[in-house]
Amino acid sequence: MKKYTSIHDIKNLNEAIESAKQLKQKPFQYEALGRHKTLVMLFFNSSLRTRLSTEKAAKNLGMDVMVLNVNDAWQLEFEDGMVMDTKTSEHVKDAAEVISQYADVIAVRAFPGLKNKQEDEAELVLKSFVKYSTVPVINMESSTAHPLQALTDAITISEFKEKVKPKVVLSWAPHPKALPQAVPNSFVQMMQLMQADFRITHPEGYELNPKITKNTPIYYDQEEAVKDADFVYVKNWSSYKDYGKILSQDKNWMMTRGKLDKTKFMHCLPVRRNVVAEDAVLDSENSLIIPQAHNRTFAAQWVLKQILEQI
Amino acid sequence: MKKYTSIHDIKNLNEAIESAKQLKQKPFQYEALGRHKTLVMLFFNSSLRTRLSTEKAAKNLGMDVMVLNVNDAWQLEFEDGMVMDTKTSEHVKDAAEVISQYADVIAVRAFPGLKNKQEDEAELVLKSFVKYSTVPVINMESSTAHPLQALTDAITISEFKEKVKPKVVLSWAPHPKALPQAVPNSFVQMMQLMQADFRITHPEGYELNPKITKNTPIYYDQEEAVKDADFVYVKNWSSYKDYGKILSQDKNWMMTRGKLDKTKFMHCLPVRRNVVAEDAVLDSENSLIIPQAHNRTFAAQWVLKQILEQI
Amino acid sequence: MKKYTSIHDIKNLNEAIESAKQLKQKPFQYEALGRHKTLVMLFFNSSLRTRLSTEKAAKNLGMDVMVLNVNDAWQLEFEDGMVMDTKTSEHVKDAAEVISQYADVIAVRAFPGLKNKQEDEAELVLKSFVKYSTVPVINMESSTAHPLQALTDAITISEFKEKVKPKVVLSWAPHPKALPQAVPNSFVQMMQLMQADFRITHPEGYELNPKITKNTPIYYDQEEAVKDADFVYVKNWSSYKDYGKILSQDKNWMMTRGKLDKTKFMHCLPVRRNVVAEDAVLDSENSLIIPQAHNRTFAAQWVLKQILEQI
Numbered sequence: 001m002k003k004y005t006s007i008h009d010i011k012n013l014n015e016a017i018e019s020a021k022q023l024k025q026k027p028f029q030y031e032a033l034g035r036h037k038t039l040v041m042l043f044f045n046s047s048l049r050t051r052l053s054t055e056k057a058a059k060n061l062g063m064d065v066m067v068l069n070v071n072d073a074w075q076l077e078f079e080d081g082m083v084m085d086t087k088t089s090e091h092v093k094d095a096a097e098v099i100s101q102y103a104d105v106i107a108v109r110a111f112p113g114l115k116n117k118q119e120d121e122a123e124l125v126l127k128s129f130v131k132y133s134t135v136p137v138i139n140m141e142s143s144t145a146h147p148l149q150a151l152t153d154a155i156t157i158s159e160f161k162e163k164v165k166p167k168v169v170l171s172w173a174p175h176p177k178a179l180p181q182a183v184p185n186s187f188v189q190m191m192q193l194m195q196a197d198f199r200i201t202h203p204e205g206y207e208l209n210p211k212i213t214k215n216t217p218i219y220y221d222q223e224e225a226v227k228d229a230d231f232v233y234v235k236n237w238s239s240y241k242d243y244g245k246i247l248s249q250d251k252n253w254m255m256t257r258g259k260l261d262k263t264k265f266m267h268c269l270p271v272r273r274n275v276v277a278e279d280a281v282l283d284s285e286n287s288l289i290i291p292q293a294h295n296r297t298f299a300a301q302w303v304l305k306q307i308l309e310q311i
Numbered sequence: 312m313k314k315y316t317s318i319h320d321i322k323n324l325n326e327a328i329e330s331a332k333q334l335k336q337k338p339f340q341y342e343a344l345g346r347h348k349t350l351v352m353l354f355f356n357s358s359l360r361t362r363l364s365t366e367k368a369a370k371n372l373g374m375d376v377m378v379l380n381v382n383d384a385w386q387l388e389f390e391d392g393m394v395m396d397t398k399t400s401e402h403v404k405d406a407a408e409v410i411s412q413y414a415d416v417i418a419v420r421a422f423p424g425l426k427n428k429q430e431d432e433a434e435l436v437l438k439s440f441v442k443y444s445t446v447p448v449i450n451m452e453s454s455t456a457h458p459l460q461a462l463t464d465a466i467t468i469s470e471f472k473e474k475v476k477p478k479v480v481l482s483w484a485p486h487p488k489a490l491p492q493a494v495p496n497s498f499v500q501m502m503q504l505m506q507a508d509f510r511i512t513h514p515e516g517y518e519l520n521p522k523i524t525k526n527t528p529i530y531y532d533q534e535e536a537v538k539d540a541d542f543v544y545v546k547n548w549s550s551y552k553d554y555g556k557i558l559s560q561d562k563n564w565m566m567t568r569g570k571l572d573k574t575k576f577m578h579c580l581p582v583r584r585n586v587v588a589e590d591a592v593l594d595s596e597n598s599l600i601i602p603q604a605h606n607r608t609f610a611a612q613w614v615l616k617q618i619l620e621q622i
Numbered sequence: 623m624k625k626y627t628s629i630h631d632i633k634n635l636n637e638a639i640e641s642a643k644q645l646k647q648k649p650f651q652y653e654a655l656g657r658h659k660t661l662v663m664l665f666f667n668s669s670l671r672t673r674l675s676t677e678k679a680a681k682n683l684g685m686d687v688m689v690l691n692v693n694d695a696w697q698l699e700f701e702d703g704m705v706m707d708t709k710t711s712e713h714v715k716d717a718a719e720v721i722s723q724y725a726d727v728i729a730v731r732a733f734p735g736l737k738n739k740q741e742d743e744a745e746l747v748l749k750s751f752v753k754y755s756t757v758p759v760i761n762m763e764s765s766t767a768h769p770l771q772a773l774t775d776a777i778t779i780s781e782f783k784e785k786v787k788p789k790v791v792l793s794w795a796p797h798p799k800a801l802p803q804a805v806p807n808s809f810v811q812m813m814q815l816m817q818a819d820f821r822i823t824h825p826e827g828y829e830l831n832p833k834i835t836k837n838t839p840i841y842y843d844q845e846e847a848v849k850d851a852d853f854v855y856v857k858n859w860s861s862y863k864d865y866g867k868i869l870s871q872d873k874n875w876m877m878t879r880g881k882l883d884k885t886k887f888m889h890c891l892p893v894r895r896n897v898v899a900e901d902a903v904l905d906s907e908n909s910l911i912i913p914q915a916h917n918r919t920f921a922a923q924w925v926l927k928q929i930l931e932q933i
Contacts, residue, residue, distance in 0.1 A: 028347055036650055038678060046384055048406070052377055052413040056349060059375050064681050066674055073668055083896040085798050090892035094904075094911065095670070098891060101916040102674040176396050269409060270401035274394040282405075289405065294412040339658055357695055359717070363688055363724040367660060370686050487707050580720060581712035585705040593716075600716065605723040 001306035003130055005139040007147045007189050016151065017158045020295070020302040027060045027301070033308045034063030040103035041067045041140070044110040044125060049269060050140045050148065053296035054107060060301055061308065066102070078124045092125070096132035105136050105307055112143035112180050114244030120144065136307045138300075141182055144209075149268050150186035151299040154194055156292050157231055160264055165195045166230035171222055172202030173276040174249045175236035183268050184237050185212050192216065201225035205247045208240050222252075226259055231288075233266040234277050255281050264288050312617035314441055316450040318458045318500050327462065328469045331606070331613040338371045338612070344619045345374030351414035352378045352451070355385075355421040355436060360580060361451045361459065364607035365418060371612055372619065377413070389435045403436070407443035416447050416618055423454035423491050425555030431455065447618045449611075452493055455520075460579050461497035462610040465505055467603050468542055471575055476506045477541035482533055483513030484587040485560045486547035494579050495548050496523050503527065512536035516558045520551050533563075537570055542599075544577040545588050566592050575599050623928035625752055627761040629769045629811050638773065639780045642917070642924040649682045649923070655930045656685030662725035663689045663762070666696075666732040666747060671891060672762045672770065675918035676729060682923055683930065688724070700746045714747070718754035727758050727929055734765035734802050736866030742766065758929045760922075763804055766831075771890050772808035773921040776816055778914050779853055782886055787817045788852035793844055794824030795898040796871045797858035805890050806859050807834050814838065823847035827869045830862050844874075848881055853910075855888040856899050877903050886910050 001009055010016050023030075039058040041051065046069070055065045076095060077088035084091065099106055110125035120143040130137045139147055157168065168191055170184060184200075189212060191198040200208070201219040219225035226232050234255045239245045255265065255277035265277065265287045273279055281287060312320055321327050334341075350369040352362065357380070366376045387406060388399035395402065410417055421436035431454040441448045450458055468479065479502055481495060495511075496519060502509040503525065511519070512530040530536035537543050545566045550556045566576065566588035576588065576598045584590055593600060623631055632638050645652075661680040663673065668691070677687045698717060699710035706713065721728055732747035742765040752759045761769055779788065790813055792806060806822075811834060813820040822830070823841040841847035848854050856877045861867045877887065877899040887899065887909045895901055904911060 040674065048379070049409060052351065052410065055377055056413045066677055068670070077895070081896070081901060084894035085897045089894060091895050094891060094893065097912055098671060098915040099674065101912065102678045102919060269405060271405065272395035272400060273388070273402050274392070275396045279392060290408055290412065293409040297413060359690070360720060363662065363721065366688055367724045580716060582716065583706035583711060584699070584713050585703070586707045590703060601719055601723065604720040608724060
């Protein structure tokens, strides 16, 4: 694998999932693979789970890790041919190629601004690093995708499913802030690849990018959608049509114990309790949030292993 | 040892001190113990000595270390059952359990607000991490205790004492800012456990929590208290009674050369020179501030070693 | 080598360059040398290249690395005898000696304020760390010098030169912000030591410190200066005479393709494209900016190796 910017970089999903489960059994078995190899992690936005799990994954493989929290301090230029005499102090083409001198793999996190759809969909930060880096690039959540999370979710479903083709529902939930569509986008794409009876439920107006949802059935009636589901993945996102806007904070969409029977509950975390889902859901024995968090390490470790094997 | 949140987690103090001194002689002798083990250090407040000495200690034992400076960026919820629709974005119960997926040991620093005694004494951050983490937790200074510093101080006194039962004095000193009681609290508790003729001196109104000082003699006359002392530990703290307030900045309480004979001088650092103690004290051959700083590593290393041996 | 604060700490430049080139061939050949040794990197100013390349260099040698971004959070006192009852909370003499307890080598970055020439030339931060640390200190760019960059540049010129004594020109270029003289200062000193036909060109008023430039020829006519040059090193700096001021933003001083023939182009980066140099220069096959960035690792690694061999 030469990069991991989308789940479509995975060639054989079943193999990936099985291989990740094996890494989970023996996390240190490939620690010679990363010896003398360095992962540089670049955070344009803050991170807890992704930071810790990806760093842990790299170290499990014997890699060295250097973390740069660049936040807003680093004013990168993305346009070609610009006269850089105002705000931007370094062109991404130079930055990416320079970091490539010190890294064997570069991982990048850069969230969307949620103001301008076209700009966010251009994925300037991620795509520029892919274009100008001379080493493989990993997406640690970009404007439109979170493929490390989606692989994690696939591993988790694979571990907990009791049927060959489980019923999986992605349900929107309310949230006080406007959140990106990255996690639901990648989850939808992953479910389209997995053997699953998959559907999405959300209030009208919260349709995700139709180029991503394609033929996946969409329900505006949450109750109808989640009925008899094996897995429900709950997540807020802001509107794609009315881009970046909060159209509803309807509390009836919060996931409650009463809406679920033996349905396994999933969420990528962090989660606002009693807003997105009630305590009784999050703390129930059917909640998979901690197994999901744990699997973040092995999703990242599988990705890094694939990349290291090709360097 | 399953956690280190207070000096009372030390079962046998003398053994701990002797074991720490041995680690100082051969810092790398147990580096196989921490292999494939990860320490996550969480700083809700900034740190120099604690950060460097604890990270060094972990690496001496062969551990991997991941440092997260969370500062104010991470709005954790501590109350159960809250509808998290305003400021807080993650419940500590989820955060602690998630971090436990990537860590074998979690170390936490969280200072008091010094506004609300009850709130600070509840030690919400530290106690929540102890409650919800599934791995051992180390206190890197909480609202009311700094047990890594106190163990450091015990090691240092043990190294420099010339009597079985030295005379030790904790003396308040002035400071322009309101400081926590964590260091003096843990030092008092440590001296109560050690063989020492121990007393405290401070201006009236600066009494520490009586549940901590217990029967330790308190002097309002600094000169009388420090007379013939073998060790004087100087430290500012804000008032406990009039909680978090500065009641005095009386310069007569600054430690000077004239007040000490051959008394060994101790301070946890950082120290405001010529405010807390004069240069002549800090730079004298009886000053133990650098040996104390050095011993921070071996106090932390002993704690980590005890914990690793039980994982 | 007991410190590396200026290029004058290099005893034999040719040996240093050849040794660094050897490290580049086999970066991990001395990884036993740094085992159980710790580099503490202190950044009073932010860093990308220096941070990553120096950390990589240390790890190539098997060292542990601890990075502290102290920025403005840490109010150090530099004056002796001060009553520290206002802003400063720790004296550099204590800080430096304390960090020495946890580090085998300390690397420091501290930029000039560019307000007060005398203050900047006093190099308080760097010199205080040299004075009070009990371990070797490396300059990762101070107010007046950037010797890791200068050694990098010497290695790069050595690799790309086609004559024993190439013609090398340092050319000022415009920039919207007032920048330090550290990079040009160290480059000038390095060229004075190397076999080079060296000259400097800049607008009147941009003369560097004459104690540094000494007899190096200065041209106010850029075209005349760069004619037939083998290497041109382009860099902005603020005025030394009218200290820290921007005297010119004359776009005619931007380096363009038309001004260069087969001249190799050098810049330390980050570079403002189409302000300091045009795209056609930066992206040409004669641009050495990426080889320079790459050589940062081996300059730092040579310095660390020299220091480790003397510990």
